[in-house]
Amino acid sequence: MSTADGLPVLVPDPSARRTGLLRLARRNPIGTVGLLVVVALAVIAVFAPQLSPSDPNAQVGKRLSPPSEQHVLGLDQLGRDVLSRLIWGARVSLGVSVISVGLSLLAGVSLGLVAGYYGGAADTLIMRAMDLMFTLPSFVLAIALTGILGPSLTNVIIAVAIVTTPTIARITRGPILAVRETEYVASAHAAGAGDRRIMVRHVLPNITAPIIVQTTVSIADAILIEAGLSFLGLGIQPPATSWGNMLGTGRNFMELANGLSVFPGAAIMLAVLGFNFAGDGLRDVLDPRLRGV
Amino acid sequence: MRTYLPRRLLSSVASALALSMLIFLLIRLVPGDAVTMWIGQEGSMTPDVQRTLRKMFGLTDPLPVQYLHWLGDLLRGDLGYSFRSRLRVASLMGRSLPVTAELAVLAMLLSAAVAIPLGILSAVRRNTPTDLIARLLGLIGLSMPSFWIAVLFILISATYFNWLPALNYASLLKNPLENLTQMAMPVVALGLPLMAVVMRMTRSAMLEVLNQDYVRTARSKGVTERRTLSRHALRNALIPVITIMGIQLGRLLGGAVIVEQIFGMPGVGTLLVSAITERDYPMVQGTVLLMGLLFILVQLLVDLCYGYIDPRIRYT
Numbered sequence: 232m233s234t235a236d237g238l239p240v241l242v243p244d245p246s247a248r249r250t251g252l253l254r255l256a257r258r259n260p261i262g263t264v265g266l267l268v269v270v271a272l273a274v275i276a277v278f279a280p281q282l283s284p285s286d287p288n289a290q291v292g293k294r295l296s297p298p299s300e301q302h303v304l305g306l307d308q309l310g311r312d313v314l315s316r317l318i319w320g321a322r323v324s325l326g327v328s329v330i331s332v333g334l335s336l337l338a339g340v341s342l343g344l345v346a347g348y349y350g351g352a353a354d355t356l357i358m359r360a361m362d363l364m365f366t367l368p369s370f371v372l373a374i375a376l377t378g379i380l381g382p383s384l385t386n387v388i389i390a391v392a393i394v395t396t397p398t399i400a401r402i403t404r405g406p407i408l409a410v411r412e413t414e415y416v417a418s419a420h421a422a423g424a425g426d427r428r429i430m431v432r433h434v435l436p437n438i439t440a441p442i443i444v445q446t447t448v449s450i451a452d453a454i455l456i457e458a459g460l461s462f463l464g465l466g467i468q469p470p471a472t473s474w475g476n477m478l479g480t481g482r483n484f485m486e487l488a489n490g491l492s493v494f495p496g497a498a499i500m501l502a503v504l505g506f507n508f509a510g511d512g513l514r515d516v517l518d519p520r521l522r523g524v
Numbered sequence: 525m526r527t528y529l530p531r532r533l534l535s536s537v538a539s540a541l542a543l544s545m546l547i548f549l550l551i552r553l554v555p556g557d558a559v560t561m562w563i564g565q566e567g568s569m570t571p572d573v574q575r576t577l578r579k580m581f582g583l584t585d586p587l588p589v590q591y592l593h594w595l596g597d598l599l600r601g602d603l604g605y606s607f608r609s610r611l612r613v614a615s616l617m618g619r620s621l622p623v624t625a626e627l628a629v630l631a632m633l634l635s636a637a638v639a640i641p642l643g644i645l646s647a648v649r650r651n652t653p654t655d656l657i658a659r660l661l662g663l664i665g666l667s668m669p670s671f672w673i674a675v676l677f678i679l680i681s682a683t684y685f686n687w688l689p690a691l692n693y694a695s696l697l698k699n700p701l702e703n704l705t706q707m708a709m710p711v712v713a714l715g716l717p718l719m720a721v722v723m724r725m726t727r728s729a730m731l732e733v734l735n736q737d738y739v740r741t742a743r744s745k746g747v748t749e750r751r752t753l754s755r756h757a758l759r760n761a762l763i764p765v766i767t768i769m770g771i772q773l774g775r776l777l778g779g780a781v782i783v784e785q786i787f788g789m790p791g792v793g794t795l796l797v798s799a800i801t802e803r804d805y806p807m808v809q810g811t812v813l814l815m816g817l818l819f820i821l822v823q824l825l826v827d828l829c830y831g832y833i834d835p836r837i838r839y840t
Contacts, residue, residue, distance in 0.1 A: 261663065359542075362542060363542050363545065363546045364546065366539050366540075366542050366543040366546055366816050366819070366820065367543065367546065367774075367812065367815065367816045367819065368773075368774035368775065368776075368777040368778045368815060368816075368819055369774060369775075369778065370774075370775070370777075370778025370779070370781065371774075371777060371778055371781065371796070371812060371815045371816070374781065374796065374797070374800060375550055375800075375808065375812050376550070376553075377800075378799075378800035378808060379550060379551075379553045379554050379808075380553070451667070455669050458669060458671075459669065459671060459778070459779075459781075459782055462671055462782060463781075463782060463785065463797055464801065465797075465800060465801075478671075478672065478675065482675045482678075482679075482786075485675070485678065485679050485682065486682060486683075489679050489683065492675045492676070492679050493676070493679070496669070496672030496675060496676070499669055499672060500664075500667050500668050500669065500672065501667075503666075503667040503669070504663070504664065504666075504667035507663060507666055507667050508663060511663065
């Protein structure tokens with residue numbers, strides 16, 4: 232995960248590394264909380280089979296049982312353990328968001344690089360195509376895409392990836408326009424480096440900060456979009472569990488078991504909050520111009 | 525303003541054209557074409573009949589020609605008929621548009637009315653407990669999906685006040701009081717996340733502006749603090765705040781789709797979701813188009829606000 236990889240970047244001074252995390256926590260409490268939440272959720276998602284107390288799809292007791300010692304968060308409308316379903320849901324919700332943002336990074340960064348570096352017709356063509364997608368609210372576009380492609384895990388990933396790509400392309404292209412004119416790019420040209428080498432070795436490393444920050448924000452957006460789609464029944468289909476579809480079906484039983492409407496929503500909020508906090512912290516660290524604002 | 529308004533209008537028209545292209549392309553993604561869909565509705569027909577029909581409908585024309593025909597129909601207000609109800613798409617949409625528009629406008633007004641004063645307070649009392657609490661609430665609000673807030677509202681009101689959302693929607697014109705009561709919860713659910721964003725932006729814009737020379741000048745020449753903040757600082761800080769509101773509108777409309785569904789409001793979002801689940805493509809096309817037009821229209825209003833607040837924009 233990019234945030235975990237990004238940690239060494241946060242403490243570049245080797246002498247600070249020993250007390251790095253503590254110092255970071257004091258200087259940037261919000262970012263640290265975000266990072267911890269993200270790491271904790273990632274661990275839960277990866278070790279879901281070991282962590283979940285029971286099979287998420289097995290009926291383990293009476294339907295809609297309230298929380299008990301055995302089943303801490305109670306049972307759902309089919310008698311399935313809510314905690315286990317939340318833990319497996321972390322896998323789906325985070326997995327979908329991380330994979331789709333990974334895809335949109337691949338597409339968005341390449342498109343942004345080509346547009347910004349070559350300029351001219353390529354720039355116009357690519358950025359107008361991106362603008363096309365900005366004419367619709369991203370969630371509406373995502374609904375339309377999954378509606379047309381049909382609801383399935385793969386199609387949700389495709390829809391979320393398409394919807395998050397234009398922002399990343401824009402974020403990538405912006406700073407290239409300045410970097411393109413620098414001496415080191417000119418000297419790389421003079422030394423005979425090819426376009427692709429210059430883009431990947433000289434331009435890209437100089438524009439990573441805003442891209443990393445946008446990645447965390449985009450993952451938070453992706454979690455919300457997936458949750459919204461699944462809530463409406465257009466996303467992840469049962470029996471697979473996602474926090475969104477748990478909330479979507481759970482709310483029909485709110486008078487009988489209010490936990491079914493509270494817990495999945497809290498999980499969505501916690502995940503989004505983690506990525507937003509981490510993004511906020513990363514912005515402070517990586518973009519000194521905005522520090523203290 | 526004389527050149528600003530037409531220029532801005534022109535760019536809105538360009539956006540609307542772009543939107544129509546996007547929707548045309550989206551609908552082409554549907555497997556099969558109008559004729560296979562028709563077969564799905566009406567039963568089988570011979571390949572010969574299919575070929576004739578395709579020719580009749582212009583489905584054999586090149587894509588750009590098909591687009592122009594489609595656009596022509598669109599401009600005449602012809603969006604076709606709903607597969608499901610057999611009613612004109614345009615007339616169904618006309619009924620639901622006011623609901624969504626009212627919801628979006630009220631949510632925006634509410635969040636501006638709460639968030640801008642809070643943001644100013646947070647900036648003026650920088651690094652005090654008030655500021656920290658406001659910032660923390662802002663970050664939390666940013667992460668609450670509006671559909672969860674909506675579900676929680678219903679849960680709380682059903683458990684403690686024995687109240688559930690009304691089944692019959694009251695229109696603003698016929699029964700304004702009833703309408704506003706029904707609107708209250710959805711508006712707050714949609715407004716809260718937006719509030720968080722606006723508050724954060726107001727705070728950081730105010731902090732930047734408060735360091736400017738003209739604010740110091742105003743203070744040193746004896747302008748009251750209140751007037752310095754409202755006339756000198758806020759007016760300059762509002763531009764990025766309005767920008768972010770325009771950007772967040774997309775999120776608000778997206779949230780409205782689900783919130784309408786939760787509260788059973790007959791808006792564009794409800795129409796869109798039922799069209800998608802029923803595979804009613806003419807309705808999907810119409811409702812997505814309407815959402816996009818609403819988006820473009822409010823962005824236009826936001827930009828015109830800029831011109832009103834900042835004369836520099838009008839004259840350049």
